[in-house]
Amino acid sequence: MRFLIIVCLIPIIACSNQAEDKRSTNEATAFDTTTVIKEGQKITQAAFSTLSSNLQQAIAEGGVKNALQFCSIRAMPLTDSLSAHYNVELRRASHQPRNPKNQADSLEVATIQKYLVQIKKEESLEPVTIAHGDKINYHAPIRIPGQLCLNCHGRPGQDISKADLKTIQELYPNDQATGFEMGELRGIWSVQFSQSYVDSLAKTL
Ligand code: HEC
Numbered sequence: 001m002r003f004l005i006i007v008c009l010i011p012i013i014a015c016s017n018q019a020e021d022k023r024s025t026n027e028a029t030a031f032d033t034t035t036v037i038k039e040g041q042k043i044t045q046a047a048f049s050t051l052s053s054n055l056q057q058a059i060a061e062g063g064v065k066n067a068l069q070f071c072s073i074r075a076m077p078l079t080d081s082l083s084a085h086y087n088v089e090l091r092r093a094s095h096q097p098r099n100p101k102n103q104a105d106s107l108e109v110a111t112i113q114k115y116l117v118q119i120k121k122e123e124s125l126e127p128v129t130i131a132h133g134d135k136i137n138y139h140a141p142i143r144i145p146g147q148l149c150l151n152c153h154g155r156p157g158q159d160i161s162k163a164d165l166k167t168i169q170e171l172y173p174n175d176q177a178t179g180f181e182m183g184e185l186r187g188i189w190s191v192q193f194s195q196s197y198v199d200s201l202a203k204t205l
Contacts, residue, residue: 031136031198037127039201040138044189047082047090051075056148064151064164071152072171076101087197092142094187098153098168098177107132108190111139115185136198138191144180153180 058070083090093104095112104112115125127140150159156178168175
């Protein structure tokens with residue numbers, strides 16, 4: 001009998017927990033979207049220029065092969081150190097990742113799918129903010145802007161030389177990041193802010 005009572009109570013407890021979750025989500029939505037977008041843009045622009053200047057230097061010093069090796073060793077530590085610097089979780093996520101660690105999670109996949117639909121409809125892609133629990137996420141598109149990227153993400157044998165393709169496959173046996181064309185969605189920037197970070201932004205307004 002006691003067991004039965006416990007079993008019967010579980011759905012009630014589960015239900016009240018849900019109410020709790022909902023409340024905290026609502027509290028988390030109390031942020032200024034424009035401010036979060038501005039902060040997200042600031043951080044991802046800093047990350048982009050760090051990555052792209054390092055990439056260009058590595059190509060200048062030793063060609064695409066050298067840059068591939070450089071990216072495989074340095075891309076993650078560079079984004080991780082920017083995460084630490086800004087006290088956020090910054091990453092590049094993709095539906096077709098080269099590094100499996102950059103595989104998009106469910107929130108990121110939802111944004112990517114939305115962007116893919118918008119690209120099909122030739123609409124412009126805007127940054128997205130999502131509140132969940134006590135976190136606020138910022139997503140922004142990463143499209144292939146130019147020929148440089150195609151050296152390592154374009155069509156094998158055409159944009160990517162056979163030798164470079166071999167290096168890619170050696171470094172990333174499960175690579176999914178080739179076959180892209182100009183303008184295509186390569187992935188997204190993903191920045192996760194804590195609620196306290198966003199609160200501190202509001203205070204500096
Ligand atoms: C020299 C080769 C090279 C070039 C050029 C290059 N990439 Fe990459 N890219 C890589 C490698 C290697 C990785 C995996 C890095 C890692 O292990 O974290 C990567 C990863 C990425 C990722 C993270 C998601 C994933 O697939 O792991 C994005 C997004 C990306 N590249 C976009 C671009 C864009 C946009 C350009 C042009 C501005 C570009 N790349 C140019 C080699 C290159």
